Each structure stands twice: as structure tokens, then as C-alpha cells.
Amino acid sequence: MKGMPRDVHAEPVLATTRIQGDVLVGLLKKNELLLFFSIDSPADFVGFLKGLPLTSAQTVLEQRAEVAERRSRGVTALIPAPGLNVAFTAAGLAKLGVAGLAGVPGLEEFVAGMAARQAVLDDPDPAHWRSVGPQHPADGVFVLTGASRAEIDDTIALHLAPPDEHGWSVVREEVGTVRPDPVHGHEHFGYADGVSQPGVRGTTPDGDIITPSVDRDDHPDQGNLGQDLLWPGEFVFGYPGQDPQLGDPSPDFARPGALVAPPVPFMADGAFMVFRRLAQRVPEFDASVRALARSTSGADAVSPELLGAQMVGRWKSGAPVELSPVKDDLSLAEGTPRENDFEFGDDREGVRCPWAAHVRKAYPRDDVRHDTTPTELEVAHAEAFTQTHRMMRRGITFGPELSHAEALSGRTTQQRGLLFKCYVTSIAEQFEFVQQAWVDAPDFVQPGSGLDPIIGQPSTGTHSFLGAAPFSEDPTNKPALSVAHFVTMQGGDYFFAPSLDAIQSL
Structure with missing residues (x-):
């Protein structure tokens, strides 16, 4: 996106x-x-909750600034930075005395809970979920982070224990660990994850910019190259959101949309948190990619490495196939300036990056639904529409690294996958919309695209996936593949993360 110079003020x-x-x-x-957790004694729990040292955004910004300053001096040692946040289900908020949520516009999905939205999300039967949900109903969740598990356990010992004296009890634990170098930040299939996070417009009360622009002259609407700056109301209540319409005939991406007001006053400066446990069958995925690659032929026959990259939309390094369609390019990899510096407008026919590639499904950028020859204005409006469905993702991997025994046998014997979290101000228009209207829609972005081969939730064992044709660049050469399902949703729910002031008001 390009527009007028950025006016931070x-x-x-x-x-x-x-x-x-x-x-x-x-x-x-x-x-x-x-x-x-479950809230067993609301009176005891409220007093305990108000005394917790919950980590604010300001604290995290200061921690990140310290890390950046140390790295500029060549110091790479980790700093102590324990984190503690909390979020509640609708049932949990009711126990805390936050009344009047039922029937409020914008809260329907939150009040219903994720299990009740199974049909919308094409999820497995909630009766078979192994994480939170109907089998393990939770009133809330403590989010604890640290450089080590010892740091997390220290926070528990100092501030959360003992649960029974503070009116709560543990319902379920989910443990996440960032994978080791050189696959730090990659999910278990091996691909860089969380690369295309949006930037946030706005400043701190002290005037510090939340997401600085690296190129304020040529890319005023971006933080890093390709990282679009969004109005904060998309992720936290009480601020302007994105304008889905822009202006005719000269679109202005820097113009804010309407104020995203909290559905109830308690929700000001808070956000919905979506949690899902996604199990991955890694050796089975790898075997399938090998077999599918062998089934391709002709000018656009692919290797397993290339087919896997096409299914994800990025090479394992993080380099986008849109920019490097036939081989990996480490100059475009995760952490380089151009990791996100692309749109899909130069590949309307999906010959470089398949229409159904995971990164294209989940974030279609300037794609136009059912149109491969759009006008400039249609592209601008499509981009504006896309930005109203973004999410702030906070996932982390769980489970052990793939063992050589599993790799040799081609069979998963140990649970591993992704603990997906995201923050939004509309569960329906952000998380659910992306899952239903994009990821699970076989005609998105164009008819015949197929489902997202990574996180799509097919109703049958296999689903269609229309590949690419990067060597010939002939759309008629794209292979129509039948892809099996290797990511299983195993539970989750909808939560709300209140502001620190709202917690003190309980």
C-alpha cells in the first residue's frame, strides 16, 4: 500500500x-x-486477581527495547522477562459479576463458545476434543511466559500458588516451547511461522511509536517492508479500526475507520482471545508430500521441497514462493528485509504461488475474489476488505521434536503441533470469517482453488488443492491434487482479556 506521508500525530x-x-x-x-482454570470461589478469586502483577503492553515494549539495545552491542544472552496475562470465558466473566453479555451485538460468538460454533468452523465433534471445551470447561486461562520453564514455575510459586486458597483450580495445562535453532520460530512441519504479523498504528503515552516505519517516505503505510500498519481497533476495543470502504476515486489507506467501541464498558482496552490446539502429523505429512510430488509430471513437475513450499506459500526458510517460485532464496528468508515485501497482484493466475497456499488463504493481500483481471480501484477495495479480517497471532509449538524412529516409520507416535492464539475485536469477522470464508472455501480466492492444505478442516479425509506452474507459467499446467488432512483441531474456546483497569474494577 502507498499513500500520503505517515502522520504519527x-x-x-x-x-x-x-x-x-x-x-x-x-x-x-x-x-x-x-x-x-475454574473459578470455585468468586469472592476469594477476585481479591487474588486484583493483586496479581499482570504484564502490561508498556512493560513488554520496554523489555523489547532492552533486548534490541543489547543486541546492538552484540549481547545475545536472554534477559529475565517473565510474563503473566489472564483471559476469561463468558462463563468466567459471569462468575466475576460481569453481567448483561447475552444478547449484546458482537458478543454472540463469545457467549456461545467455540464448541457451539462447530458447524461454522467445520471442526471435529467437540465430544472428542482432548483440550479445553465441553470435556474440560474453563472459566479462564493464565498465560505464563518466560525464557525457561523454570522462570514460569517461579512466577507460579510467587504469585499463583496455592490455587485452593485463592478460589480457583486447574482444569487443563497446555505447554508450549519455541523450537531450537536453526528452526527457531518454525512450526513442526518445518516452515517459518508468524512471519506476516500486521503492524499497529499509534503511540504510547510517552510518544513512542508502537510500530515504526522503516521507510516513511516510499512506504508510509508499512512498518517493515510489506508489513501493513493497521488501526488498533482491529485488535483492542476503544480505538479506530480499519475503513473497509476507503475513498473513491483515490483510496486513502491511512484514513481511520469508525471507532470500535467496547460492546460493554468493561471491555474497553481489552480484546477477545481465540485458543485452538492444533495437532500435526509430521511424518505422514512428509510422506504425502513425497508421494504427491512424484505424481506431478511434465514441465511443471516438482520436488517434494517445492511442493511443500507451494502448499504453505513459503519455503522452510520463510522466503515467499511469490518472490522465489522455483528455488529457496535465503536473501528473502525470515528475518530479512523483504520477507513480506510482496503482493499477489503480479501472480493473479496463481502460477507461482497457488491460490490455496496457506499464506494466500489466510492473508490474500491484494487478491480479488473471483477476478483475475481487476481494475486498480477494485484491487484497492479488496486490500481494504482484507485488512478488516486480520488477526494478531500469538501461537507457539508444543510437543517434542520429530524422532528419527518416527521419520523412518512414517508414523506419528508422539503428540506435537501448534497452540494457536490470536487477539481480535470481532470473533465473527476476523477469526471465524478467515476460517470459514477463506481457509475452508474451495472457491477462494478463485473457483477451483481448493482448501487450505495446512489448516483447512475438510468434511472428508481428503480435499482438492490446485497447484502452481512456476516453470512454464502456463495456468493450464497447474496440477489438481488430492491432499489428505494432517492437522487436527483438538479443542479450544473463546476468551476475553480485560484491561488492567477493568480487572481492578471488579
Whole structure:
């Protein structure tokens, strides 16, 4: 996106001392523990909750600044940065006395809970979920992070224990760990994860920019190259959101949309948190990619490495196939300036990056639905529409590294996958919309695309996936593949992360 020069003074001042740290900035973590709980004595729990040292966005910004300063001096040792946040289900908020949520516009999905939305999300039967949900109902979750599990356990010992004396009990634990170098930040299939996070417009009360622009002249609407700056109301209540319509005939991407008001006053400076446990069958995925690659032929026959990259939309290094369609390019890999510096407008026919590639499904950028020859204005409006469905993702991997025994046998024997978290202000228009209208829609972005081969939830054992044709660049050469399902949703729910002030008001 390009527009007028960025006017930071026109952007909102964010209540960073009140907003929880994981929402807009992201708690620093090598390890994470999600401690799902039941509120057994609301009176005891409220007093305990008000005394917790919850980590604010301001604290996380200061921690990240310290890390950046140390790295500039060549110091790479980790700093102590324990994080503690909390979020509640609708049932949990009711126990805390937050009344009047039923029937409020914008809260329907939150009040219903994720299990009740199974048909919308094409999820497995909730009766078979192994994580939170109907089998393990939770009132809330403590989000604990640290450089090590010892740091997390120290936070528990100092501030959360003993649960029974504070009116709560543990329902379920989910343990996440960032994978080791050189696959740090990669999910278990091996691909760089969380590369395309949006930037956030706004400043702290002290005037510090939340997401600085690396190129304020040529790319005023971006933080890093390709990282679009979004208005904070997309992720936290009480601020302007994105304008889905823009202006005719000269679109202005820097113009804010309407104020995203909290559905009830308690929700100001808070956000919904979506949690899902996604199990991955890694050796089976690898075997399938090998077999599918062997089934391709002709000018656009692919190797397993290339087919896997096409299914994800990025090479394992993080380099986008849109920019490097036939071989990996480490100059475009995760952590390089151009890791996100692309749109899909130069590949409308999907010959480089398949229409159904995971990164294209989940974030279609300037793609136009059912149109491969759009006008410039249609592209601008499509981009504006896309940005109203973004999410602030905070996932982390769980489970052990793939063993050589599993790799040799081609069979998963140990549970591993992704603990998906995201923060939004509309569960329906952000998380659910992306899952239903994009990821699970076989005609998105164009008819015949097929489902997202990574996180799509097919109703049968296999689903269609239309590949690419990067060598010939002939759309008629794209292979139509039948892809099996290797990611299983095993439980989850909808939570709300209140502001620190809202917690004190209980």
C-alpha cells in the first residue's frame, strides 16, 4: 500500500499501561504455559486477581527495547522477562459479576463458545476434543511466559500458588516451547511461522511509536517492508479500526475507520482471545508430500521441497514462493528485509504461488475474489476488505521434536503441533470469517482453488488443492491434487482479556 506521508500525530495514543502485554505487542517467550482454570470461589478469586502483577503492553515494549539495545552491542544472552496475562470465558466473566453479555451485538460468538460454533468452523465433534471445551470447561486461562520453564514455575510459586486458597483450580495445562535453532520460530512441519504479523498504528503515552516505519517516505503505510500498519481497533476495543470502504476515486489507506467501541464498558482496552490446539502429523505429512510430488509430471513437475513450499506459500526458510517460485532464496528468508515485501497482484493466475497456499488463504493481500483481471480501484477495495479480517497471532509449538524412529516409520507416535492464539475485536469477522470464508472455501480466492492444505478442516479425509506452474507459467499446467488432512483441531474456546483497569474494577 502507498499513500500520503505517515502522520504519527494523527494516530491514537494507546493505553499501553492498561492493555495486557500479549495483545498488541506479544509477551517475550521461549516457553509458555497456558493454565486453564475454574473459578470455585468468586469472592476469594477476585481479591487474588486484583493483586496479581499482570504484564502490561508498556512493560513488554520496554523489555523489547532492552533486548534490541543489547543486541546492538552484540549481547545475545536472554534477559529475565517473565510474563503473566489472564483471559476469561463468558462463563468466567459471569462468575466475576460481569453481567448483561447475552444478547449484546458482537458478543454472540463469545457467549456461545467455540464448541457451539462447530458447524461454522467445520471442526471435529467437540465430544472428542482432548483440550479445553465441553470435556474440560474453563472459566479462564493464565498465560505464563518466560525464557525457561523454570522462570514460569517461579512466577507460579510467587504469585499463583496455592490455587485452593485463592478460589480457583486447574482444569487443563497446555505447554508450549519455541523450537531450537536453526528452526527457531518454525512450526513442526518445518516452515517459518508468524512471519506476516500486521503492524499497529499509534503511540504510547510517552510518544513512542508502537510500530515504526522503516521507510516513511516510499512506504508510509508499512512498518517493515510489506508489513501493513493497521488501526488498533482491529485488535483492542476503544480505538479506530480499519475503513473497509476507503475513498473513491483515490483510496486513502491511512484514513481511520469508525471507532470500535467496547460492546460493554468493561471491555474497553481489552480484546477477545481465540485458543485452538492444533495437532500435526509430521511424518505422514512428509510422506504425502513425497508421494504427491512424484505424481506431478511434465514441465511443471516438482520436488517434494517445492511442493511443500507451494502448499504453505513459503519455503522452510520463510522466503515467499511469490518472490522465489522455483528455488529457496535465503536473501528473502525470515528475518530479512523483504520477507513480506510482496503482493499477489503480479501472480493473479496463481502460477507461482497457488491460490490455496496457506499464506494466500489466510492473508490474500491484494487478491480479488473471483477476478483475475481487476481494475486498480477494485484491487484497492479488496486490500481494504482484507485488512478488516486480520488477526494478531500469538501461537507457539508444543510437543517434542520429530524422532528419527518416527521419520523412518512414517508414523506419528508422539503428540506435537501448534497452540494457536490470536487477539481480535470481532470473533465473527476476523477469526471465524478467515476460517470459514477463506481457509475452508474451495472457491477462494478463485473457483477451483481448493482448501487450505495446512489448516483447512475438510468434511472428508481428503480435499482438492490446485497447484502452481512456476516453470512454464502456463495456468493450464497447474496440477489438481488430492491432499489428505494432517492437522487436527483438538479443542479450544473463546476468551476475553480485560484491561488492567477493568480487572481492578471488579
